[in-house]
Amino acid sequence: MGTGFRKGVFWKDIGVVNKKTGEPLIKLSGGAKKRLESIIPINYSANIQLTVTDDFPWAQAQVIIEAISESEYSEINFMNERESIG
Structure with a gap:
């Protein structure tokens, strides 16, 4: 998140699910x-993309975190809700 592991961020706070x-x-x-919530601008949400090989x-693993507008975030969530976590 561009901050390193400080300000209360620990490995145990980051996990991968499928x-x-x-x-x-x-x-x-x-x-x-x-920490992520604190650095995302107002009226934006975090979209986290992960690829693992x-x-x-x-x-x-590569991770991309982007701040997207609430309207874009709603569209992405709608698509993701179709594929629930296993």
């Missing part, structure tokens, strides 16, 4: 969730 389709999602809690013995 939709039924297998798509990975970032799940924030505790200090990580609070692994090929023994390596693993790699």
Whole structure:
């Protein structure tokens, strides 16, 4: 989140869950969730995109966090609600 692990952000506050389709999602809690909420502009929401790949013995993940307007966020949530988390 561009801040490093400080200001109450710990590894235990960042997790990965999967939709039924297998798509990975970032799940924030505790200090990580609070910190992200504090840096997103008013009337915007965070959209977190995650891609994960692994090929023994390596693993790699890329995360993009973007601030999007509430109307765009509503559209994305509508599409995501169709694919509930497994």
